[in-house]
Structure formats: C-alpha cells, structure tokens
Amino acid sequence: MSTKEQSATLLRLNKQEQVKALQAVGFADITENSRASEFPNRIKWAAGLLDMRVACNRISDNSKWYFTREEWNSLTPANKLKFIRRGLCIRAHSQSFVIAAQECYAGDLSSSFYWGGLGKTIDGLSAKMLGKMYTCFTGKEDTHLILDALKGTNSNGVEGAPAAEAAVAYKAFTLDGDGLEDDTEWFLPSSGQMMIMYRYRDQINEMLRAFWSSDSMLLTDKYYWTSTYYDTTNAWTCNLNTGHMTVQNKNTSLLHVRATAED
Template sequence: VFFTASEWNSMSANNRSKYIRVGIRVRAECRQFIIAKSDCIDAGGAKTFKWGGYGTDIRGLKNYGNGNQGLYDTFDGKENTDVIIETLAGVKDTLGTVGAPAAEAARAYRGCTLESDGIEDTTVWNLPALGELMLIAKYKKEINELATSMFGSQNIITTDWYWSSTEYDASSAWSVSMSNGYVNTNTKNSAGRVRPVSAIDSLSL
C-alpha cells in the first residue's frame, strides 16, 4: 500500500499502526521502484561496505566500460544482486574480502520488524543498478525532504559515495557520489554506502 505524505499525515495514529513504513516510492522518468528508508548498517555499526569479488569477472553480469551503450539505462538491480550473491557466497577474493558485502547487506536489509504485532518487512531488497542509483542522486533533494518528513533527518541520503550493482570489470564496479551526482568506478575493495531498493512487484507486507 502506498501513501503520499499528506495522506499519511492525515491518518490517525491507530490507522497508521496497521502499516509499517519501509521506504519511499520513487516515480520518475517512466521508472518506479522503492528506496529503503535508511542506509544499511552492519551489526558492528559500520555504514560502509566493500563490493567484494575483486579479481572476479562475474558470469551473468554485463561489464559496462566507459561509454558503453546502455550504461545509464540499467535498472536490473534485483537480477544483479541475485547473481552477485550466488557467485560470491563464501568466496574469498584476492584481497581477502569474503563474499559480496554490499549486495549481501542490501538483500538482508529490513525496514522494520514488529514481532509483537505480527508485522515484518518481507520486501526483497537489492543493491541498486546504476540507473536506479542515478535517479536517486538526481532527485535526492525531493527524496530527502520526504524521508525527513516520514522517517526523520537521520535517514536522509548522505553526500557520500554509494555502490551500484553494475560491474565495470573484474576489479571495479560503478558508484555514484550523492554530493553532486558524479558517476565513477571504484575498486571492488573500496568502501561505499548502500541504500537498498526494491521493485514495486516484490514489495510484500
């Protein structure tokens, strides 16, 4: 169920309690998806993650080099996340990173769990593809305004670099600086933030 900010704010507290707030529906430029209400944080409190798989050219992921046609029209975050996790599960790369920390963090993300009410977030969360991440950067101001209204200012998108699930080559993947929307590659051993997304049809509450 999706609500505008005004619809949500006009509801009584009793009616709101029937729902959990997992994120914000993004609809822009003929695309739509859900962006999680907060960045991933690991059990130790770390807010950045390595991509993993350094030195591995992942079969099933298309390599997008500079100027590669279609690079900015990649909206296959779920498919990418599935392949990355399956390929790198338990595998130590040449620099010592095990698995796919960024993709695994995105998939394990939970917006909310209210066990006492029998409500939990069963959404399939993914590491966004570059196209999804670029839309988030482009509309960061609007997203942050709504995130602040709905979830509090601690949940805004920061000005840091965020990982995409779009691969450049065996050693690098694409990321986006949320300070200015700049797109660049970083080595898979670099640390970046993770903001999960979900396809509309995989949102399940």
C-alpha cells in the same frame, strides 16, 4: 465509410501509436485495451518525476500499501498505527522502486562495505561503460548474479559480496522488534536507479524528513555502491550529493549501501 466510422478508425490508429510509444519506453503493461485516460500520467512518468509515496505494510495482514504525503496526513493517528513504513516509493523516468528509509549497517554497526570479488568474472553480468550505465535498471537481477557468483569465495581477504549481502539482508522492520517481519526483496540498486535517486535527491530528502521526522534518514554526501559491473577490478559508484559517477576498486574501497526494492 461514414464520417463517424472514419473518426473511430483514426482514434483507434492514434491509440495504437500511443500504445507503441509507451511500450517503447518501458510500459509493457499498457495495451490497446488500456484506458486512454491513463496515458497522460504515463507520459509524465516517462518524461520525469510522476510522484513519491510512502511505502507501508499493513500490520493485520502484511499487505503492501502506498500513500502520497497528502493521503498519509489525512489519516487519523489511529489509522496510521495500522501501518509500518517500509520506505519511499519513487516513480520517475518509467521506473518505479522503493528506497530504504535508512542505510545498511553491518552486525558491528559499521556502515561501509567492500563490493568483493576482485579479479572474478560474474556469469551473466555484462560490463557497463560510461554511456550504458546510465540506462542500467537491472539492480535486482544483477544483485542475485553477484551473490550466486561470489557465495563462499574469498578474494584477497574479502569474503563473498559484502555490499550485495548487506542490501538483501536489510530489514525495514522485524518480527522481534516491530511485531511484523519485513519480507521485502531488497537489492543493491543499479547505476540507473542510483542516478534517479541523485536527480531527485532534494525531493526525496524532503519526503524522508516529512515521513520519518529525522535527518538521519537523508541521502547525504557519500559514495554508494551500485550493482553495476564495470570490470573484474571495479564497479560503479555514485556520490548522491554531486551525482558524480565513478568506478572504484571492489576490494579496497569501503563505501555505503542504500538498499532498494521493487514496488
């Protein structure tokens, strides 16, 4: 084997190992056909915060677009008017999701909800103890399991799954109010997603303030529900100011909801 062939073989073997490592941390889209130039960004993404971008929908066709702060600021006022801002997309720790720009509200404008389903087992939803809840990123799937299991139920006076229902009902914009309907599939974030929101709360708040020019959008000192199940009595919650994760009673704790979505 020539020196050139040996070098090519070593490069191929090294790339195979890099691909395996990236797939192991969640990047299933990375294959041996992927460009090696992508790998440094993926490594940064796996290790921590890669970036945050404003998630928008283009008014003309409702297509999804993403802009960094610099890219958004480079747009002319006329071009900015071609988009409606949907939320803030964060890419960190191999995860990527969109955070709603504001909290969820009920029809009476209250902003706190029960989780619901006290005493009920939810098929397909496994209990997460203290260790596993930090790596739970199945918010969308778990939200649908909660909704399916608790639809039409009444648990000690709490109907259905109020927190999950509030998350999926969230709209960043509406046809009546904005001329465009938000078709995003919002969900109740998992405990792992909530921990990412806490970990980068200051950066998230800086971006929310920059893109929406309002402190009312910020992540604040409140407890928020997650979709992560603990047992038939409790679900995981997170204080986004302190990062304190604790379980609270599904039917007696009125807590806040911040919807998230896949990007």
